[in-house]
Amino acid sequence: MNIQLRNYKTEDTQAILDIINYNILHSTALYDYNIRSYAAQLEMLEDKVKKGFPVIIAELDGAVAGFGMYGEFRFKEAYKFTVEHSVYVNNDIHGKGIGKLLLLELIAIAKKQGIHTMIAVIDSENQSSVDFHEKYGFETVGLIKESGWKFERWLHSVFMQLILK
Numbered sequence: 001m002n003i004q005l006r007n008y009k010t011e012d013t014q015a016i017l018d019i020i021n022y023n024i025l026h027s028t029a030l031y032d033y034n035i036r037s038y039a040a041q042l043e044m045l046e047d048k049v050k051k052g053f054p055v056i057i058a059e060l061d062g063a064v065a066g067f068g069m070y071g072e073f074r075f076k077e078a079y080k081f082t083v084e085h086s087v088y089v090n091n092d093i094h095g096k097g098i099g100k101l102l103l104l105e106l107i108a109i110a111k112k113q114g115i116h117t118m119i120a121v122i123d124s125e126n127q128s129s130v131d132f133h134e135k136y137g138f139e140t141v142g143l144i145k146e147s148g149w150k151f152e153r154w155l156h157s158v159f160m161q162l163i164l165k
Contacts, residue, residue, distance in 0.1 A: 001060065003098055005105050008045060008055035008067070015064035017041045019088050028123040028155055029088070031148040045069075053083070054109045058098045065090050068102035070110065073119050081116040103136055111164050118164065123148070124156035138162045 008016075021035040048055055048071050055069040066089035073082040087102045110118055120138055122129045130140065138160040148155035 001096060003065070003096070003101060004059045005101055006057050006059065008049065008057055008069075010042070010046075012057050012064055012067070013038060013042045013045060016045065016067050016088075019064075019066070019090055022091055023088065026091075028125055028148075028150055029129075031123075031150055031155065033150065052113070054106060056102055056105050056109075058089070058102050060093060060096070060098065065093055065096075066098045066102055068099075068106045070106055070118065073117075081114065082119060083110060083115050083117075084119045084121060099132060100136075103132075107136070107162070107164065116164055118162045120158075120160040120162075122158045122160060124158050130158055130160065133160045133162075136162070 017036060017038055020030065020041065023029040024032045024035050045055055048069055051071070053069065053071045056067060057064055058066040058068075066087070068085065068087040070083040070085035073079050073084045085103075085106050087099050087106070089098045107118065118138075120129075120133050122133070124143065139162075140158055141161045142159040144157045144159070146154040147157040
């Protein structure tokens with residue numbers, strides 16, 4: 001098993017889109033209802049890169065196995081040192097340490113970029129993601145009850161925070 005991290009390239013868009021759309025359709029990891037188009041996903045990724053935010057690809061034996069990225073937490077100027085991140089791994093290959101490598105790389109990049117705080121917004125049903133983030137120093141700082149509606153039920157958003165040193 002050979003996992004390598006690298007920066008996003010346009011050719012990765014379809015693989016990222018496949019991971020995103022799987023999660024839209026089958027999980028509460030994303031609060032979207034409808035799958036994304038290639039054009040919409042490409043625009044989102046290119047916008048992050050243009051703004052200087054990282055989009056990191058994890059390759060397993062030469063194929064995209066997951067990705068991590070971050071961007072603005074909120075769009076007010078005073079939030080410029082706070083980012084919200086996402087880490088996704090292909091559903092067929094969880095448990096190989098790919099998410100860990102991606103998250104640790106995002107944390108390292110954030111420190112180099114002078115970011116002060118990283119935020120994770122996680123659906124409360126996803127306890128494994130909450131546990132995962134706790135392993136790397138994130139603390140739960142809030143719960144917004146009934147903040148999303150998907151799959152015919154109310155969902156609660158857990159806000160987790162890592163203050164970078």
